[in-house]
Amino acid sequence: MSAIEIIDRTPELAVDCLIIGAGAAGLVAALSASENGESGLVLERDAVPQGSTALSAGLIPAAGTRWQAALGIDDNPARFAADIMHKAHDEPDAAMVKLVTGTIGPTLEWLADRHQLPFSLVDNFSYPGHSRYRMHGLPSRAGRELIDRLRSAAESAGIDILCNAHATTLLLDRTQRIVGVRFTRPDGSSDEIGCRRLILACSGYGGNPALVARHIPEMAGATYFGHAGNQGDALTWGEQLGAATRHLGGHQGHGSVAHPARILISWASITEGGFQVNAMGHRFSNEASGYSEQAAHVLAQPDGIAWTIFDARIAGIAAQFEDFRSAVAHGAVLEADDVAGLAAVMRVPADALAATYDEVSEAKAQQRVDRFGRSFAGVPQLTPPYRAVKVTGALFHTQGGLVIDDRARVLRNDGRAIDNLFAAGGAACGVSGADASGYLSGNGLLTAVALGRVAGLAR
DSSP states (O other): OOEEEEOSSOOSSEEEEEEEOOSHHHHHHHHHHHHTTOOEEEEOSSSSSOHHHHHSOOOEEOSSOHHHHHTTOOOOHHHHHHHHHHHTTTOSOHHHHHHHHHHHHHHHHHHHHHHOOOOEEOOSSOOTTOSSOOEEEOTTOOHHHHHHHHHHHHHHTTOEEEOSOEEEEEEEOTTSOEEEEEEEOTTSOEEEEEEEEEEEOOOOSTTOHHHHHHHOGGGTTOEEOSOTTOSOHHHHHHHHTTBOEEOTTOEEEEEEEETTTTEEOOTHHHHTSOEEEOTTSOOOSOGGGOHHHHHHHHHTSGGGEEEEEEEHHHHHHHTTSHHHHHHHHTTOEEEESSHHHHHHHHTSOHHHHHHHHHHHHHHHHTTOBOTTSOBOTTOOOOOSSEEEEEEEEEEEEEOOEEOBOTTOEEEBTTSOEEEEEEEOGGGBOOSSTTSGGGOOTTHHHHHHHHHHHHHHHOO
């Protein structure tokens, strides 16, 4: 249980900056605080740092970077901010959007130059809602590499990461100022550590079924594809402290997680010309709207199952991602030389799938918007051999959370800052608005890395 406790003493051991959570937000915050001359410690509940970052594709959107410039891509933070606001129906706080879009580019270049993270730009397919190529990733295009490299950077910088340390209680003095944290170990023992300031980088509440049912009822019972430790600790602590919250229904879903293998299938399978059908061989939505909102559409199909259909060309693009290669190795990606053969291996009605395929092909040939509102202008035709993956919809992580200011300080309901409490990543309200439709690809790691930097540098 995430609790707060008033104490009349000061914990014997103390650091300047204490961080709860060793995901991307926490580690970037730790690196930044260390660079700023603060002593620090990161508390991590797992045996090794992983979190939601390790489960992601590790791609971080940024605008106006040197990697874009090297490829002749004209982009800037203002255009990026406009794309975020458009996708989220102008619901996010415009000042927060400006803060993260202006911070993220220089932060990636700092990570590359100071800590040797070899970023490069994904420039062979577009993500829904982005008007430019913006996704920056490491060579494997996998979140595990991102978290491993950030951990190595922290270790090289002499930053202590205490693992198997589950923070349970925030310790406050009589003035309501945070003075430390109590944490427990796997053997049931506990200890306390004091701090001058505390950064909550312990993500959202996607792993807490009760909170999901309360705030995102349409995803109650959905496959949870995030980290089990995302139990809403930051939200619970914040509410006890009178902190303001916003957009608690905001979240990232994904409509293309291989079933039952539980492996993420790249959305390039859709953006490059693929489509989805249900078990009857029929399409049921505009897949191109975005992978986040597509999760609920897939879950609404019989048994919460759909099929993502694409071709060998698209499979070649998706193969740059470790997850897709893993799906192929697990036998999740089916192949056939024609539509009839594909229907047979999928075990869906052949006539229905053929009719659906022909309808999509015709829309592409005519460069028109179809009956679901999807524009097929400039979308390539699928050609044999074909591919199909059985998928389900899943909840990845929540996007709503604690309201923060431009220093990442947590704000109370009356707008005043809690002077020495900061939040980053999934612990803070993100820039995706009130529901899944506002999630722009990469928003999760955008706010994790950018707000980690902001919180780490704040004093």
